Amino acid sequence: MPRMLFLCNKKSKVKVTVLGSGTSQGVPVIACPCPVCASADEHDKRLRSSILLQTASTTLVVDAGPDFRQQMLRAGVKKLDAILISHTHKDHIAGLDDVRSFNYLTGKPMPVFACKRDQEEIRHEFSYAFTKNPYPGVPEYDLHELTTEPFQLGDIPIQAVELLHMHLSVFGFRFGRFAYLTDVNHIPPKSMKVLEGIEILMIDALRKKPHLSHFNLEQAIEVAEQLAVKTAYFTHISHLMGFHREVQAELPANMFLAWDGLSFEI
Ligand SMILES: [Zn+2]
Ligand SMILES: [Zn+2]
Ligand SMILES: [Zn+2]
Structure with missing residues (x-):
């Protein structure tokens, strides 16, 4: 299995946009x-969590939840090279059906990077896309195995980091x-080691x-402090967090609640 789909050695700035x-x-x-x-307040309107990474040549998203269609339209994404999957809870994969638009555009299946277990879940959840004689127009996926081995898509270097989401x-x-x-x-701890040296954390x-x-807000702040990052953004926010403006006013100067549409270069 190729560890890189469209390798490009030149290093370029990556623009990150919060889609949700x-x-x-x-x-x-x-x-x-x-x-x-x-x-x-627009900052209090939050679609399901996802980010977009773009360089001049490469466009990726992390996760494709139920708001994927709206997020692609809102961010004006005309080309998408691959989707990275964090895990298969519905708020992170429910939008995978909508890759059809990109399939039609390119005539190719959408590269989706997920661990073996998550690939099985995707095959199960979107079984109609994996049958022998699928109905015309079903989404097409090109599943690639995601491991902790570093790899590169176009000019974006990627390192998956193992985390725990309760027992998952x-x-x-x-x-x-x-x-x-x-x-x-x-x-x-071994993943904290992999994260050593980062400057921006979301x-x-x-x-x-x-x-x-x-994590709750206090625990997330603790991690940002342990990693000594220059800037931290918090995401996957519930309405129970409170008003964006009020919570933001309580945070350390280099820490921010993320909002839909936030973008920065890395
Ligand atoms: Zn989850
Ligand atoms: Zn989630
Ligand atoms: Zn509410």
Whole structure:
């Protein structure tokens, strides 16, 4: 199996865009009467968690949740080279059916990078795409095995990082000086080693109260401090976190709640 699909040796700036900064239900939550869900502030409107990475030649996303279609349209993505899967909870894969638009455009299956277990889950969840004689127009996937072996897609270097999401082993990703760790409540020591030297961290911080399978805000701040990053962003945020503006005012100067549309270069 090739570890690189379209290798390009030149190093270029990677633009990261937050496509979604919300937890599994998104914000606002359907039918929720709370004031955060009623907020008019755009920072309080969060699609399901995903990021876009772009260079002049390469475009990737991490995860394709239920808002994938809307996220591709909103960010004006015209070309997508691959999808990296952190894990197969529905808020991270439910949008995979919509890669059809890219299939039609390129005439090729969409490269999807997932660990062996997650590939099986994808084959199960989207079984209609993997049958012998599929119905015309089904999505097409080109599944590649994701391991902790570093690899490169186009001019973007990728290192998957093992994390724990309660008892579930999931992947975060290091891209050079930036790491994206969604859906995590424990980082094993060997993975902390892999993360050494990053400057920008985007990490799960569900809410202020503790949670079984996600870091809360205090724990996420602790990780950012342990890694001594220059800048930390918090993502996978629940409406229970509170208003963006109020929580942001309480954070250390180099730490920020992420918001949909946030972008920066790495
Ligand atoms: Zn999630
Ligand atoms: Zn609410
Ligand atoms: Zn999850």
